[in-house]
Amino acid sequence: MTSRPLIIGNWKMHGLRQSRTVIAEMGAALDGAPVRPIICPPATLIAAFASAVAGGSLQIGAQDCHAAAQGAHTGDLSAEMLADAGAVAVILGHSERRLDHNETDAVISEKLKAARRAGLEPILCVGETAAARENGGAETTVRSQLKGALASLAAGPLVVAYEPVWAIGSGMTPTPQEIAAMHAVIAAELAELGHGPTAIIYGGSVKPDNATEIFAADGVDGALVGGASLAADPFLAITRAAIAAAR
Numbered sequence: 088m089t090s091r092p093l094i095i096g097n098w099k100m101h102g103l104r105q106s107r108t109v110i111a112e113m114g115a116a117l118d119g120a121p122v123r124p125i126i127c128p129p130a131t132l133i134a135a136f137a138s139a140v141a142g143g144s145l146q147i148g149a150q151d152c153h154a155a156a157q158g159a160h161t162g163d164l165s166a167e168m169l170a171d172a173g174a175v176a177v178i179l180g181h182s183e184r185r186l187d188h189n190e191t192d193a194v195i196s197e198k199l200k201a202a203r204r205a206g207l208e209p210i211l212c213v214g215e216t217a218a219a220r221e222n223g224g225a226e227t228t229v230r231s232q233l234k235g236a237l238a239s240l241a242a243g244p245l246v247v248a249y250e251p252v253w254a255i256g257s258g259m260t261p262t263p264q265e266i267a268a269m270h271a272v273i274a275a276e277l278a279e280l281g282h283g284p285t286a287i288i289y290g291g292s293v294k295p296d297n298a299t300e301i302f303a304a305d306g307v308d309g310a311l312v313g314g315a316s317l318a319a320d321p322f323l324a325i326t327r328a329a330i331a332a333a334r
């Protein structure tokens with residue numbers, strides 16, 4: 088665990104303007120804490136949330152971006168627009184987007200470049216399906232996702248989130264040994280691709296009651312949290328577990 092763990096909340100398609108009270112509560116509780124918290128709400132809430140937490144340690148991110156800076160792309164948002172709204176980071180390659188929107192590694196690679204162009208820190212998600220893990224293909228899947236997304240990206244700010252698809256929203260998690268093993272694989276592949284020391288976080292059913300065990304695994308620099316980031320109490324409990332693990 089790094090001395091300043093990265094705890095990212097992914098709100099997915101949840102949240103209305105009234106959720107500002109949740110963000111205000113998180114922001115007040117996290118101010119000055121030795122942790123780097125980022126909440127990624129739906130794009131409709133980025134500007135309101137960014138102004139609610141301005142000047143504090145809680146930062147706001149986005150969940151996706153288009154590869155182009157602007158243009159005829161109805162319904163899409165560019166990285167520049169998200170930065171303009173107050174985002175500092177963007178989740179890319181989440182398995183739900185790979186599945187729901189047929190995002191390939193090549194598409195994700197272009198989005199990573201767009202994030203960098205706009206000054207957003209990219210949070211690249213990788214992870215194997217249940218079938219891949221069962222047939223021994225987990226490591227190959229993750230290495231090929233990293234190669235496909237990062238081979239043509241220059242070194243620079245980057246977070247990689249290891250999110251086994253079968254662990255997302257399921258209540259199931261890999262063992263700490265399995266997490267540590269995959270984080271080591273990711274670190275090795277990143278080094279081969281010339282991406283230097285990069286924060287590698289774990290995601291998939293992180294909850295207050297398993298956070299301590301997950302953060303104790305070797306090579307875990309933080310967490311990407313879905314369901315448990317929607318309310319202040321569980322998210323803050325996870326950040327406290329990360330702070331304790333970093334000591």
Ligand code: PGA
Nearest residue numbers: 255256291292312313314
């Ligand atoms: P979960 O989601 O914590 O609800 O499993 C994690 C994610 O999809 O980023």
